[in-house]
Amino acid sequence: MTALLTVEDLHVDFPGKGRGAPRVQVLRGVSLSVRPGETLGLVGESGSGKSTLGRAILGLAPVRSGAITFAGERLDGLGRRRRRELAREIQVIFQDPYTSLNPSRTVGDTLAEPLLGQGLSGRAARARVDELLDRVHLPGGAGERLPREFSGGQRQRVAIARALALGPRLVVCDEPVSALDLTTQKTVLDLLLEIQEQSGVAYLFVSHDLSVVRFVSHRVAVIHQGEIVESGPAAVVTAEPSHPYTRALLLAAPVADVAAQRLRRAAFEQEYGSAAR
Template structure:
């Protein structure tokens, strides 16, 4: 469904110089698949997602979605692509218009596609039920919800047009651990029921192990390891992937101490 080949992205800096942040990346997402893209802050993982969405310019390489090259698609074509290609961002509050009700937010993409009022209301009710929010949520403003509930609203917004692929950009990193688990389970349930594919961007190997079929590990704008999620997260081959795994927090104090010592031992002199 999604094929990225030789993707290179260059960002301008305040002093007028240019910095290459993604270096010739190859990445695929198949229909109905969850691919985890994992790396530390500044690794380029979010930039790849933004390039797929057309939110950052591509220096070179190709992005093909459903057989169509889209890396240089114009605004009109991007609007048309939004039916099949959607996004869930990290901060649910800034993703929602604070002055619009949830019903208005969910109804906007539907009315933009010519959906009638009665059909739109039924679809909004269906979406709220799918993300486990009460029907009266449609009449409330974003500030009346918790962070976890707001993220469910943004998930419903992304699902409104029944997309084929959703870019999930750190969708749970701003949430507490209990809420993270609830949202991740919801995303998996939706994926299993609808067959939507996810490109799941995160810094957390434990999250991608839970969510993904395959994993791509990125460091400094380059992919350093790819493969089956269970293999990569249990038997990583690249030192950077092993360092990410050791950095993940665990509940066991002794194991956490062992991981810290192992991380220090692997650090360069």
């Protein structure tokens, strides 16, 4: 199957702090692909470059070299106008649903904005908003409420509805459940899987949590210090990883049993501590 999104030999760097400081390399030759209708989980610790990759795909981080191709079109170097047009095709769900929503606007107004911007009439936009709210299982009348009137999990549902408003083919999910409690995480992840099954949307799912990535992903790519160190089917990479860094992530993942967690932590420190640094 032809890839929907392809990233080839991508390099991203940022200016160093202070005058004359060398530039900081964040991504070093990253290559990956996402097929239509699949979820690619991108997992790594804080500072690994995973969110920078997502931002580069969205046009929010500068690309020094390499190529990003979506549906056969090069994204790196696109002008602002074409980027706005591609908003129908590529959307994003951010980590913190509250700061990504306008606190002074009702949820209905927030969801209607991109629809009106694409030329829908007010009546058609309102009908689409009602459809979106129902799709993410929010109660009737939710469109008349402000973000502060929702729980964290409900606000993330609103953020998901906004990402789906224009019928995208790809959604970049940037740590979409890391700010939620475990029960709410499961509910939101189940919703994302349900939406994917119904619509065929593809996800690039960015996370630091290997267990979350295992739950939602078809394939997994592991990023460490700006480089992809391991990739493959989710069942293989998350159960029998070959790279020491991936094994360190697996041992560091929390488990419910306190005694087992203590043993895993000890094994992590003893065997793979240096690999994770």
